[in-house]
Amino acid sequence: MASSSVPADGHGDPTRRDFLMVATGALGAVGAAAVAWPFINNLNPAADTLALASIEVNVTPIEVGQAITVKWRGKPVFIRHRTEKDIKEAEAVPMSELPDPQTDNSRVTDTAKKVRPEWLIMIGVCTHLGCVPLGNLPGQDKGPYGGWYCPCHGSAYDTSGRIRKGPAPLNLAIPQYLFLSDSLVRIG
Amino acid sequence: MASSHGTPPVFNNKVIAWIDHRLPIFSYIEKEYHTFPTPRNFNYFWNFGAIATVMLVLMIATGVVLATNYTPHVLMAFDSVERIDRDVPQGWLIRDLHMNGASFFFIAVYVHIFRGMYYGSYKAPRELLWILGVVIFLLMMATAFMGYVLPWGQMSFWGATVITSLFSAIPVVGDSIVTWLWGGFSIGNPTLNRFYALHYLLPFIIVAVVALHVVALHVHGSNNPTGIDPKGPQDTVPFHPYYTMKDGFGVVVFLIVYSLVVFFGPDMLGDAANYIPADPLVTPTHIVPEWYFLPFYAILRAVPDKLGGVIAMFGAIAVLFVLPWLDTSRVRSSTFRPIYKWCMLLLVVDVVVLGFCGANPPAGFWIPLSQAATLYYFVHFLILLPVLGKIERPLPMPPSIADAVLKKKAG
Numbered sequence: 122m123a124s125s126s127v128p129a130d131g132h133g134d135p136t137r138r139d140f141l142m143v144a145t146g147a148l149g150a151v152g153a154a155a156v157a158w159p160f161i162n163n164l165n166p167a168a169d170t171l172a173l174a175s176i177e178v179n180v181t182p183i184e185v186g187q188a189i190t191v192k193w194r195g196k197p198v199f200i201r202h203r204t205e206k207d208i209k210e211a212e213a214v215p216m217s218e219l220p221d222p223q224t225d226n227s228r229v230t231d232t233a234k235k236v237r238p239e240w241l242i243m244i245g246v247c248t249h250l251g252c253v254p255l256g257n258l259p260g261q262d263k264g265p266y267g268g269w270y271c272p273c274h275g276s277a278y279d280t281s282g283r284i285r286k287g288p289a290p291l292n293l294a295i296p297q298y299l300f301l302s303d304s305l306v307r308i309g
Numbered sequence: 310m311a312s313s314h315g316t317p318p319v320f321n322n323k324v325i326a327w328i329d330h331r332l333p334i335f336s337y338i339e340k341e342y343h344t345f346p347t348p349r350n351f352n353y354f355w356n357f358g359a360i361a362t363v364m365l366v367l368m369i370a371t372g373v374v375l376a377t378n379y380t381p382h383v384l385m386a387f388d389s390v391e392r393i394d395r396d397v398p399q400g401w402l403i404r405d406l407h408m409n410g411a412s413f414f415f416i417a418v419y420v421h422i423f424r425g426m427y428y429g430s431y432k433a434p435r436e437l438l439w440i441l442g443v444v445i446f447l448l449m450m451a452t453a454f455m456g457y458v459l460p461w462g463q464m465s466f467w468g469a470t471v472i473t474s475l476f477s478a479i480p481v482v483g484d485s486i487v488t489w490l491w492g493g494f495s496i497g498n499p500t501l502n503r504f505y506a507l508h509y510l511l512p513f514i515i516v517a518v519v520a521l522h523v524v525a526l527h528v529h530g531s532n533n534p535t536g537i538d539p540k541g542p543q544d545t546v547p548f549h550p551y552y553t554m555k556d557g558f559g560v561v562v563f564l565i566v567y568s569l570v571v572f573f574g575p576d577m578l579g580d581a582a583n584y585i586p587a588d589p590l591v592t593p594t595h596i597v598p599e600w601y602f603l604p605f606y607a608i609l610r611a612v613p614d615k616l617g618g619v620i621a622m623f624g625a626i627a628v629l630f631v632l633p634w635l636d637t638s639r640v641r642s643s644t645f646r647p648i649y650k651w652c653m654l655l656l657v658v659d660v661v662v663l664g665f666c667g668a669n670p671p672a673g674f675w676i677p678l679s680q681a682a683t684l685y686y687f688v689h690f691l692i693l694l695p696v697l698g699k700i701e702r703p704l705p706m707p708p709s710i711a712d713a714v715l716k717k718k719a720g
Binding site for chain 1: 467470471473474475477488489490491492493494495496497499503589590591592594595596610613614615616618670671672
């Protein structure tokens with residue numbers, strides 16, 4: 122406070138110097154944030170990681186009642202060819218029983234809005250803490266709702282992949298997918 | 310560095326005197342580690358700070374050597390660790406020292422934390438000293454977690470998946486944070502690379518915080534089993550040779566036990582599933598973290614809600630930061646607190662019970678047991694500590710450390 126217009130106790134009106142101090146400090150803070158950003162953003166997925174964003178899968182060999190696991194973006198994707206019974210069970214569940222209410226139809230619709238109830242395509246990652254639920258391979262524990270069961274913390278999913286019991290908050294995620302023909306599906 | 314004790318030392322060696330006049334490291338060592346007045350009544354619990362320091366140095370030394378042979382790549386990491394075990398000269402020894410060293414570092418630190426809690430070492434004027442200790446504990450947990458990912462076995466991969474997914478519980482930004490942590494859409498090569506970089510960096514930050522911890526310690530000196538401040542020279546002894554010897558003895562005993570495990574049971578504390586290479590498509594049926602995280606893992610699972618569980622787990626550590634202000638009693642040592650003493654010992658049992666809960670699948674009676682144990686954990690800190698300080702009648706305290714020691718000798 123060198124300006125003569127400021128009283129000795131420093132509580133006078135803001136001076137030109139005060140303004141310059143605040144402005145300089147603010148600009149410095151903006152500059153520091155701008156320099157920090159590349160360091161933070163550097164840790165986000167790189168272009169080559171993002172480039173692996175879509176795959177195409179031929180679903181003809183999958184028999185009714187069978188399921189396969191494919192790898193997409195480093196994660197397992199479950200493709201289940203559902204039986205009539207699976208579909209009926211999934212459609213019959215009242216919304217009030219679901220922690221994360223979603224109709225079965227909305228979970229089997231591709232990006233062209235075409236509904237194919239026989240094909241359930243989901244990311245096979247438990248929405249609790251990221252384990253791969255059991256139930257895709259024959260002989261595995263499908264859990265009390267006939268869908269999938271996560272052994273890590275006990276979440277159970279139904280034949281539509283919706284969470285029914287356990288700590289997981291959400292249904293198994295549906296990736297964006299499009300049936301290019303009746304036998305070929307593009308995921309991502 | 311802090312309070313002045315004794316006259317400045319005179320060095321007869323001309324070279325030492327020349328250096329010390331320009332950079333007083335010898336004066337510093339003399340003052341802080343030789344003549345430093347230390348309470349004369351330490352028990353063996355006071356060894357564990359020195360033991361933890363030795364383990365930290367040992368972890369850095371073995372870690373640097375391991376780094377010369379390790380390859381941080383998803384296709385090569387597992388094999389490079391196996392190569393260290395099988396082909397690299399004495400690689401098996403260095404690796405077993407390092408992976409069991411982590412366990413023994415945690416053993417030392419847990420005993421050290423218990424010591425601080427039982428004898429009230431966190432109370433005024435040592436609050437910042439305690440908080441720096443909790444910071445070290447957090448950094449250790451982060452370092453140990455990332456180190457466990459490096460061998461790229463099944464437990465590495467799935468442990469990393471579960472722990473990083475904790476952040477997805479944060480509303481709105483959770484998923485973006487997880488993607489940012491991973492550097493991709495799942496745990497993968499970018500994740501392994503950054504964990505390796507940080508696993509190498511963090512121990513040196515721990516060293517820096519340990520230095521601050523020691524500086525803060527030497528301001529008011531150590532607490533002691535009576536919790537009474539030294540009142541004069543009759544209550545203290547010089548740090549050297551009394552406690553250099555006692556610490557040295559404790560370190561040797563500790564290292565003997567550590568060596569027994571390293572040489573005769575190197576995989577005793579680890580999980581066999583980590584000798585299966587990581588497979589992103591298959592989750593092991595039973596994921597468990599390393600033993601030193603089990604109590605916190607049990608707290609995570611005890612709460613039947615994702616965000617709630619994560620909050621409880623982080624809260625279990627966060628509560629330690631405010632411990633000095635939760636405790637309302639003016640008596641430091643539990644020796645003179647007839648009720649709190651048992652609460653404190655019950656907390657130890659409680660944490661061990663939580664450990665067993667964390668090691669077992671979340672089913673059957675383990676669920677209510679882990680919930681009850683989690684409840685006691687928080688009741689201890691948030692209710693017992695503040696309330697007991699007000700209502701408990703402490704036992705009569707000896708007038709000084711010297712009185713306490715001499716009475717014990719006479720009795």
